[in-house]
Amino acid sequence: xxxxxVIRNYALIDSIVLSFRQGFNVLTGETGAGKSIIVGSLSFxxxxxxxxDVIRSGCEEASVSATLSVRKNNIDVSEWLKNRDIxxxxxxxxxxxxxxxxxxxxxGRGSIYIQNIPVTRQDLSEFMxxxxxxxxxxxxxxxxxxxxHRRYLDxxxxxxxxxxxxAKLFLELTEKRKTMEASLxxxxxxxxxxxxxxxxxxxxxxxxxxxxxxxxxENEATKLASFEKLATFIKTASGCFSEGEQSLLxxxxxxxxxxxxxxxxxxxxxxxNRRLETFYYEADDIAADIRAYKDEMSFEPxxxxxxxxxxxxxxxxxxxxxxxxxxxxxxxxxxEDSIISYKENASAEIEALSNAEENREKLKSQISLLEKxxxxxxxxxxxxxxxxxxxxxxxxxxxxxxLGMPNAKFQVNIIPKENNGTASxxxxxxEDIEFLISANTGEPLKDLAKIASGGExxxxxxxxxxxxxxxxxxxxxxxxxxxxxxxxxxxGIGGEVALKVGEYLIKIGKLKQIFCVTHLAxxxxxxxxxxxxxxxxxxxxxxxxxxxLSAKDRRIEIARMLAGDAGEAALAHADELITKYGRRSC
Numbered sequence: 001x002x003x004x005x006v007i008r009n010y011a012l013i014d015s016i017v018l019s020f021r022q023g024f025n026v027l028t029g030e031t032g033a034g035k036s037i038i039v040g041s042l043s044f045x046x047x048x049x050x051x052x053d054v055i056r057s058g059c060e061e062a063s064v065s066a067t068l069s070v071r072k073n074n075i076d077v078s079e080w081l082k083n084r085d086i087x088x089x090x091x092x093x094x095x096x097x098x099x100x101x102x103x104x105x106x107x108g109r110g111s112i113y114i115q116n117i118p119v120t121r122q123d124l125s126e127f128m129x130x131x132x133x134x135x136x137x138x139x140x141x142x143x144x145x146x147x148x149h150r151r152y153l154d155x156x157x158x159x160x161x162x163x164x165x166x167a168k169l170f171l172e173l174t175e176k177r178k179t180m181e182a183s184l185x186x187x188x189x190x191x192x193x194x195x196x197x198x199x200x201x202x203x204x205x206x207x208x209x210x211x212x213x214x215x216x217x218e219n220e221a222t223k224l225a226s227f228e229k230l231a232t233f234i235k236t237a238s239g240c241f242s243e244g245e246q247s248l249l250x251x252x253x254x255x256x257x258x259x260x261x262x263x264x265x266x267x268x269x270x271x272x273n274r275r276l277e278t279f280y281y282e283a284d285d286i287a288a289d290i291r292a293y294k295d296e297m298s299f300e301p302x303x304x305x306x307x308x309x310x311x312x313x314x315x316x317x318x319x320x321x322x323x324x325x326x327x328x329x330x331x332x333x334x335x336e337d338s339i340i341s342y343k344e345n346a347s348a349e350i351e352a353l354s355n356a357e358e359n360r361e362k363l364k365s366q367i368s369l370l371e372k373x374x375x376x377x378x379x380x381x382x383x384x385x386x387x388x389x390x391x392x393x394x395x396x397x398x399x400x401x402x403l404g405m406p407n408a409k410f411q412v413n414i415i416p417k418e419n420n421g422t423a424s425x426x427x428x429x430x431e432d433i434e435f436l437i438s439a440n441t442g443e444p445l446k447d448l449a450k451i452a453s454g455g456e457x458x459x460x461x462x463x464x465x466x467x468x469x470x471x472x473x474x475x476x477x478x479x480x481x482x483x484x485x486x487x488x489x490x491x492g493i494g495g496e497v498a499l500k501v502g503e504y505l506i507k508i509g510k511l512k513q514i515f516c517v518t519h520l521a522x523x524x525x526x527x528x529x530x531x532x533x534x535x536x537x538x539x540x541x542x543x544x545x546x547x548x549l550s551a552k553d554r555r556i557e558i559a560r561m562l563a564g565d566a567g568e569a570a571l572a573h574a575d576e577l578i579t580k581y582g583r584r585s586c
Contacts, residue, residue: 001482001513002132003097004067009059010044011037012535012544023528024509027517027546028557033533034544035517039134039487042515045102046132047125052108065101068131071482072096076130086117100128134485135458142481143435143461144449150433153412155468156395157388159381163428166377170427173370180363183356194353197346200321204343207317211336214318217311224304227297234294241287249287252280378430382414385431389414392467399463403504404497405456410463411436411445455491459501462489466504469511483513490520502526502581521561525577530554554578 005018012034029035044050045064055062070077072094081088081098089096102124104110112124119127133142142148154160223230241248256276263273314335321342322335389412400408413434417424424430436445439456451457465484486505490498502523505514509528518524530549535542549557555574556566562577563570 001069002066002515003069005042005045006063006065007038007041008063009056010041010062010064011054011056012542013037013041014056014543016546018531018546020513020515021529022509022513024505024514024526025516025529025531026524026527027515027531027533028519028524028561029533029546030535031519033535034546035533036487037544038533038546039485039517042132042485043134044104045100045124046128046134047102047112047121049121050104052104052106055104055106061103061105063101063103065099068098068100069095070098070131074130074482077127080127080130081115084117084119084123086115088115100124131481132483132485133461133481135454135461135487135489143457143464146432146434149412149435150428152435152464152468153385153388153392153433156392157384159384162377162381166374166381166429167427169370169374169377170425173367173374176363176367176370180360180367183360183363187356190353190356194350197350197353201343201346201350204317204321204339207313207339209314209317209336209339214311214314214335217307217314221304221307221311224299224307227299231297234290234297238287238290238294241283241290249280249283252276252283256280374425378425381429382431385414385429385433389433395467396460396463399466399504400459402497402500403459403463404493404501405439405459407439407441409438409445410460454488455493458486458489462486462501462504462508465508465512469508481512483515484508485515487517489516490518490523494520494522498522499581519561521558521574521577522581524561525558525574525581530557532557 001022002020005016005020007013007016007018009015027035027038040054041064044054045066070088072078077098078088078096088098099113099115101113102110103112112119112121114124114127129142135143151160154163239247256273259269259273259276263269317339318335322338393410393412396410397408400410413436415432415434417426417430417432426432435448437448437451437460438445439451448457448460451460461484489501493501498520499522503526505516505523506526508514516523516527524530531546532549532553533544533546535544537543555571555578558574558577559566559570562573
C-alpha cells in the first residue's frame with residue numbers, strides 16, 4: 001500500500017507531501033489542473049521511461065519518493081528483496097515498510113534507490129510491478145502482457161500452487177535433458193580425458209613420492225656435490241678442538257684448572273668458574289660430535305648420481321602436476337602434497353567418468369519418468385483451464401455489461417503449444433492463454449492491446465479484478481498487487497453505469513488500495529478518501545497542488561463536478577448524492 005508520496009520539482013509541482021490510506025481514493029479537479037501529473041509522477045516512480053523535460057523549469061533535478069507498506073504474506077516482494085540483499089524489518093507485525101526514491105537531472109541522468117540501495121530502472125519496474133497496476137494510459141499495464149493472462153486465469157481457478165509445482169518439474173526435466181545432451185556430446189572428450197588422467201595417476205603412483213622428499217634430496221645433493229670443501233671445513237674445525245697443547249680443549253682445560261684454584265681462594269669467582277666449567281664440557285661434546293661426523297664422512301659418486309636422478313623425476317612431476325588442481329587453478333600447498341592431491345582428484349574424476357554410462361542410463365530413466373509425469377499433470381491443468389476459461393469469460397462479460405459495455409464480448413483463448421504439429425510443453429503447461437475482446441457490436445475479437453479507449457481498457461481490468469475478488473476473501477488475496485490506479489475509467493460513461501463503476505471500485509477497495517482519476521461526481525462521491533488537484537499562479541509562476549478534502553470542501557467539489565459551480569441547486573444535488581452514496585472522507 002502507498003502510505004506516503006513526496007514529489008519535488010516534477011512538471012508544475014514544486015513540493016508536495018501526500019499521505020494516503022487504504023480503500024478507494026479519488027483524485028478530482030478541473031480539466032488541466034494537473035491530475036495527469038500526479039499519475040505521471042507515480043509512473044515515473046514505477047520505472048517508466050522519462051525525459052529530462054519533466055523537471056520543473058528553473059530546477060536542476062526532479063525527484064519522487066514513496067513509503068510503501070507491504071504485507072508479510074506477499075512472498076513475491078519479500079523474496080525479491082532478499083535475493084538482492086535489500087534489508088527490511090522482519091518483526092512480528094503484519095506489514096513491513098519499503099522506501100523507494102527516484103531522481104532525474106537536467107543531464108538526463110538520475111538515480112534510483114530501494115531502501116537506500118541503488119538499483120537499475122529495470123529493477124525498479126520489476127519491483128514496483130509486484131505492488132502496483134496502472135490502467136488507462138497504456139503504461140505499466142499488466143493487462144496488456146499476454147504472459148499475465150495465464151496468471152489471471154490460474155488465480156481465478158485457484159490453481160497457482162499446482163502450476164508452480166508443474167513449473168518445478170518442468171525445470172528439473174530441462175536441466176536433466178541438458179545434462180544428458182552434454183553427456184552424449186562429450187563422450188569422445190570423456191575418453192580422451194580418461195586416458196590422460198589414468199596416465200597421470202600411474203606416473204605419480206610409480207614415483208612413490210614422500211612428503212618433504214624434495215627438500216631432503218636437494219640438501220643431500222648439495223652436500224655430495226661439495227664433498228671436498230665440506231671435508232676440509234670439518235677437518236679444520238676438528239683440529240681446532242683436539243690437536244696439540246694449543247687446541248681449544250687443552251686451553252679450556254688449563255683455564256678451568258686455574259680458575260678452580262682461584263675460586264678456592266676467592267668465593268666470588270664461583271659463578272665465573274661454573275660458567276667456564278659449562279663451556280668446557282660443551283666444547284668437549286662439540287669436539288666429540290665433530291669427530292663422529294668426520295669418521296662417518298665418505299664420498300659415494302653413485303649416491304650423488306642417484307640423488308640427482310630422483311630430483312629430476314620429482315621436478316618433472318612438479319612441473320606437470322604440482323601447484324595446480326585438475327581444473328588448472330593455483331593452489332598453495334607443498335610441492336609433494338600438490339602432486340599427491342592432483343593424483344587423488346584425478347582418481348576421483350576417473351571413477352566418476354568411468355560410471356558415466358551407468359549414470360546415463362539412470363538419467364534416461366529419470367527423464368522418462370519426469371516426461372510421463374509432466375504430460376499427465378499438463379493434461380490435468382488443461383482440463384481445469386478449459387473449464388475455468390468459460391466461467392471467467394461469463395463472469396467478466398457480465399461485469400462489463402454493468403460497466404457500460406453491454407455489447408462487449410470477452411474471450412479466453414486456450415492455444416495448445418505445438419512443435420511441427422506435435423504437442424509441446426512449456427514451464428507453465430501445454431497451452432498459452434490469451435484474452436481477446438470485442439468492445440462493440442460488429443467488431444471482431446482482438447488483442448486487448450488494440451483497445452483504443454483508455455477508459456474501456458480500465459473497465460476491462462476492473463472487471464477482471466472484480467472477477468478475481470469474487471473468488472477470494474480478505475484472508476486469500478488473489479494476487480500480490482496491493483495498489484491499483486485507474487485513469488480515464490469514466491471515459492464515455494455516466495448515469496447508472498457510473499454508479500456501477502463506483503460500486504465495483506468500492507468492492508475492490510475492501511481488499512486493495514484504489515486510486516481513481518475521475519470527472520464524474522457519481523464515482524467520486526463513493527470514495528473513502530477524496531483528493532483535489534488544483535492549479536494556481538503565484539509570483540508569475542504556475543503551481544499544481546493536491547490535498548485531501550474536508551467534508552465541507554468535498555461537498556463543494558462534488559457540486560462543481562455536477563454543475564460546474566457551487567450554486568444552491570448543485571449543492572443540493574451534491575448533498576443528495578453524498579447522503580445516498582457517500583462514504584467517509586479523509
